[in-house]
Amino acid sequence: MIPQGNAIPLQGAKTGLDIGFYWERYGVIAAFLVILAISSVLAPNFLSVSNFLNVLTTMSFVLFVTYGQTLVIISGGMDLSHGSLVSLSCMASAALVAIEHPWIGLAAGLGVGALCGFINGVIIGIIRLNAIITTLGMLYIAGGLSLYFTEGRSVEGIDPEKASNFHFLAEGQIFHIPFVIILALVFLILTHVILRHTRFGNHIYALGGNEEAAEIAGINYARMKMMIFTLSGLSCGVAGSLLTARMLSGEPRVGSGTFLLESIGAVVVGGNDIFGGTGNVGRTVLGLMILHFLSNALNLIGISTFAQQVIVGIVVILFCYLGLARGK
């Protein structure tokens, strides 16, 4: 299994009681529990199974993209195209679900996401352009394409009867647990296994730790970047297709809201190194949970969505200051 001390990277082996060590390792969990505790006291109806399932369900759609972003950030990059790729995948899958078969629609959604990610990967890996600039460009391109084909209108006309199995992916339940949460868990395990148990995953850490050293060790930079960004795009394809399954329509602006901000925000708030080389996907999940449960509690207390954003922003910076998120 996972070697001890490897689950959350740390600076060297420590002996005895070292507050900094425990703070780095468990600080984010502690902070999350504190937020939960305070919310339980202050927010009415916060502490209930239905509320938790609610938050987790909403969160799950975003979770998929944060998995992709985690791979990219650990490898020392950043993928800014996420918001638009979710929209474009949603549009593509909706169109084909409406015209063809739901499963063809699903394949289209996944394929469009993966293809755009692959293009990012080719530009970054082979032409060696900067990842932030390339994905910023893709953010515009995919965003524009989502709006272009329907002139900004949504894709309607999905027959709910025909797409009932497809709809189940997003809205169905197994033993009262929303299926999308189960899917998010499966993908979490998959991402974790890729990062921790495959050579590909190990090379993601190597690339983020020291690009030059990784290349000298014979790691193929171009191939790595293409694979990482393709997976990142694919993660948007999953999210986009599931959103289609949920709404049974294609919304060209569905990803332009919080998707991109949360995909990076979750990675950072969870305490992963924004410069890459260390981190794990568990931290990312924790990061997204903090963002979502915090918003939910503020909602229940009756604080407006606009004020919520201000508070969430303060929390992000506070986390960084406290050394929970790494950016000092």
Place this chain on the structure above:
Amino acid sequence: MNSDPILSFRNIVKRFPGVEALKGVDLDLNAGEVHVLVGANGAGKSTLVKILAGVYHPDEGEIYYEGRPASIRSPEQALESGISVVYQNFNLINKMNVGQNIFLNREPVKGRFFKRIDWKRLYSDAAAVLQRLHMDLDPKVKVGALTVADHQMIEIAKALSIECRILVLDEPTSSLSEQETEELFSRISKLREDGVAILYISHRMEEIKRIGDRVTVFRDGRKIGTEDAREITVDQIIKMMLGREIDKIYPWIGRPAGEELLSVEGLSSPGILRDVSFTLHRGEILGLAGLVGAKRTEVAHAIFGALPLESGRIILNGRHLEPKTPRDAINAGIGLLPEDKRKHGMFSILSVSKNITSAGLRKLKTGLALSLKREREVSEDFVKKLNIRAPSVNTRMESLSGGNQQKVVLTKCLFTNSEVLIFDEPTKGIDVGAKEDIYRLMIELAQEGKGIIMISSDIPEVLGMSDRIMVMKEGRITAEMFRDEANQQKILGAAL
């Protein structure tokens, strides 16, 4: 011993912008030999190593591997062909642990359907490799938490854990203790018996005789010769390394030493400088020699306010100086020509004139604004005086050749009217013509009564240009001599 070369370089040429690093080099490497490569800094050794490792690609020439023409396209391919390289500057990933570093890209896997990393085996294999080198290290410790000597040993462990036919070691002992060095040498001997070809780069003369079978000397991108390491003497090697007529290149003329300008007493900085004291007179060129890593640049930084000091005094013109930032030093009349001019000396996307005036904008002020007219006049003046070859003063720095860039950076110090000039490797990587211009300028500046400290790893240059020479080793001054009592052996002796 097998006499068929396993690897041959023929007429290898490698050019970089402004410099020809290798000018047609031949080299044969035999299986089962330790082939030592020596040469001054910048002779082209590291470039050749990077070509062998697939990091650089030669512009001209052929490579034969086991008698067949070969091209080494990537580090990946070099490793697959059995070429393992330990670089001088390490290529470890600080955020990963020792085991992960040793087996990076060679992770053992298990499982028939799902191939996953066998972490248990990786760590036990890593422990075994470390054990063989008598290293007491936990494979799960992060590399970033370890010392430089540990890093070196990890690099060696990494190289030795690869089944290689050619092993390249680039100055492997520079940060090792005596015991670790012995351990490394016995491993090298074993590998030699196994028929591995070892290319060993070293500055240490005693090592060449110790473990070398053959020795090849490089100078200025050319191979000077290959000799039997047992027969050649250290003196002969040094002569081959340096061998040029010093008097013709260096325009030194005897000048009377002036009054004391700068005096430095007991500069110390934990782990870096140890009790460095010296004086500099007006009109004097003080050469500061030593190996790379002797902390000569750090002395310059200390005087220039760029290195915090634990103790020590700096007295300039009889006044006590406590430079906290480079700004303080510049205002007090100290100028630094940094070693890495691209990183610390110039703004490559700005024009020549903006670079020249960048350290003394105050002198261009007219009211609240800068006088661009004066900027141009001053710059054109300097460009003419220093023989800087640039289309105009508005040309961007990046489009100038290395030698001309160096002159512009030098002009920066002159514009601020510095009295003490510290030149850190002033002629590194520039062509002979530009070198001579810079030497002439140094003599002129000395004649004007300025004091010059010249840091240089080029021993003939130190001998040719200095009035007085200091040698440093590991953060302290190990020798000081006047020009007429100095020679190469003395300097090398104090530096090694």
